Amino acid sequence: MPxxxxxxxxxxxxxAERLVQTQGFxxxxxxxxxxxxxxxxxxxxxxxxxxxxxxxxxxxxYHERFQAAxxxxxxxxxxxxxxxxxxxxxxxxxxxxxxxxxxxxxxSDYATLPKPMKDGVRAFFDASEAWLTRVIEEGRHAKxxxxxxxxxxxxxxxxxxxxxxMLVARSYDDVQRFESNAERLFADLEAPPSRREHASR
Amino acid sequence: MPxxxxxxxxxxxxxAERLVQTQGFxxxxxxxxxxxxxxxxxxxxxxxxxxxxxxxxxxxxYHERFQAAxxxxxxxxxxxxxxxxxxxxxxxxxxxxxxxxxxxxxxSDYATLPKPMKDGVRAFFDASEAWLTRVIEEGRHAKxxxxxxxxxxxxxxxxxxxxxxMLVARSYDDVQRFESNAERLFADLEAPPSRREHASR
DNA sequence: GTCTATAACGAGATAGAC
DNA sequence: GTCTATCTCGTTATAGAC
Numbered sequence: 089m090p091x092x093x094x095x096x097x098x099x100x101x102x103x104a105e106r107l108v109q110t111q112g113f114x115x116x117x118x119x120x121x122x123x124x125x126x127x128x129x130x131x132x133x134x135x136x137x138x139x140x141x142x143x144x145x146x147x148x149x150y151h152e153r154f155q156a157a158x159x160x161x162x163x164x165x166x167x168x169x170x171x172x173x174x175x176x177x178x179x180x181x182x183x184x185x186x187x188x189x190x191x192x193x194x195x196s197d198y199a200t201l202p203k204p205m206k207d208g209v210r211a212f213f214d215a216s217e218a219w220l221t222r223v224i225e226e227g228r229h230a231k232x233x234x235x236x237x238x239x240x241x242x243x244x245x246x247x248x249x250x251x252x253x254m255l256v257a258r259s260y261d262d263v264q265r266f267e268s269n270a271e272r273l274f275a276d277l278e279a280p281p282s283r284r285e286h287a288s289r
Numbered sequence: 290m291p292x293x294x295x296x297x298x299x300x301x302x303x304x305a306e307r308l309v310q311t312q313g314f315x316x317x318x319x320x321x322x323x324x325x326x327x328x329x330x331x332x333x334x335x336x337x338x339x340x341x342x343x344x345x346x347x348x349x350x351y352h353e354r355f356q357a358a359x360x361x362x363x364x365x366x367x368x369x370x371x372x373x374x375x376x377x378x379x380x381x382x383x384x385x386x387x388x389x390x391x392x393x394x395x396x397s398d399y400a401t402l403p404k405p406m407k408d409g410v411r412a413f414f415d416a417s418e419a420w421l422t423r424v425i426e427e428g429r430h431a432k433x434x435x436x437x438x439x440x441x442x443x444x445x446x447x448x449x450x451x452x453x454x455m456l457v458a459r460s461y462d463d464v465q466r467f468e469s470n471a472e473r474l475f476a477d478l479e480a481p482p483s484r485r486e487h488a489s490r
Numbered sequence: 491g492t493c494t495a496t497a498a499c500g501a502g503a504t505a506g507a508c
Numbered sequence: 509g510t511c512t513a514t515c516t517c518g519t520t521a522t523a524g525a526c
Binding site for chain 1 (some may be wrong): 389448453454455469478
């Protein structure tokens with residue numbers, strides 16, 4: 089714990105976030121947070137009046153932080169291939185804690201979500217797609233990536249492939265399975281499509 | 290309704306299957322099935338003593354039917370590229386009814402599932418991977434598919450990419466988004482990696 | 491901002507009549 | 509095989525004291 093404790097609302101969000109990422113939005117309750125933080129359910133309702141409120145703010149915070157991570161990647165390098173790998177690592181880091189992407193998980197609960205949460209989930213995917221589209225276009229311009237169909241379609245494929253790879257890999261508790269999928273995915277985006285070597289494992 | 294009504298247990302499974310595929314295992318209740326079939330909850334418990342029983346039999350039936358569909362594909366053609374497209378259509382057909390793959394959905398609920406259901410989900414993925422691995426090996430032997438890393442890793446990528454593509458596409462209620470992803474995925478598996486044309490849309 | 495207490499409802503599940 | 513009735517517990521949420 090660095091400087092300044094997280095106010096109660098932040099701690100609630102921290103626990104709720106982990107619960108949603110592991111159990112899904114319909115797989116946890118205020119009682120779960122209550123017992124873990126040793127604060128009553130009534131107090132939770134003071135900070136987040138309804139579960140829908142909690143969920144909506146969960147998405148907003150997650151989206152903000154994710155976007156900040158993408159901005160950080162932009163600052164690290166100009167190589168699209170490298171940026172894509174870092175993007176994949178963002179997912180792998182989540183999976184290592186045995187969680188799914190918050191919005192990937194919520195996408196599975198989508199039909200049961202209140203409208204504001206549905207909108208938040210799509211906004212998250214849209215933002216990921218937009219960032220990836222730009223990176224892919226940059227990579228193509230630098231002749232680092234293949235020109236192969238619209239960049240935004242490639243971006244969509246990257247998002248959904250990684251979400252799916254997390255989902256399946258978690259059932260096997262096997263981060264390697266995710267990383268193997270991700271590496272093949274990224275390698276396939278690279279130019280030229282002729283011959284390239286593979287990562288040793 | 291052709292010949293022979295489905296016995297009650299089958300009708301229960303039909304409704305439960307749709308509910309799980311749309312809402313998730315923690316997103317529906319016996320009361321939902323009860324009201325839809327106009328049969329009491331007590332009667333449901335006669336056929337499936339616990340929700341875990343119901344879930345386990347749901348997976349078993351889904352797995353059986355899916356395997357039968359794969360066997361049918363094997364009987365239709367010898368072209369690996371064609372078989373892969375048919376495999377993708379299996380998923381697209383599910384998505385068109387606004388459902389996810391039963392086991393893809395259950396993978397998101399994985400942490401909250403009883404052990405027999407967890408085992409069933411993995412068995413389903415294992416079977417899909419095994420079928421795809423064989424098809425990919427056949428396709429490589431026939432020089433229709435690229436030799437690019439272990440066939441079973443390619444198979445894993447196909448499974449998880451399609452599961453993820455369904456998940457995301459459903460949030461947009463956009464089957465096209467899935468189909469576009471699937472087509473690009475399959476096209477990338479084909480040989481030679483040099484130049485190939487794209488489907489017009 | 492946190493508490494006790496409780497409302498109001500829905501969940502999975504069971505007993506026992508028909 | 510389906511029913512009525514009921515149990516027990518968990519759920520989201522609120523009222524009002526401290």
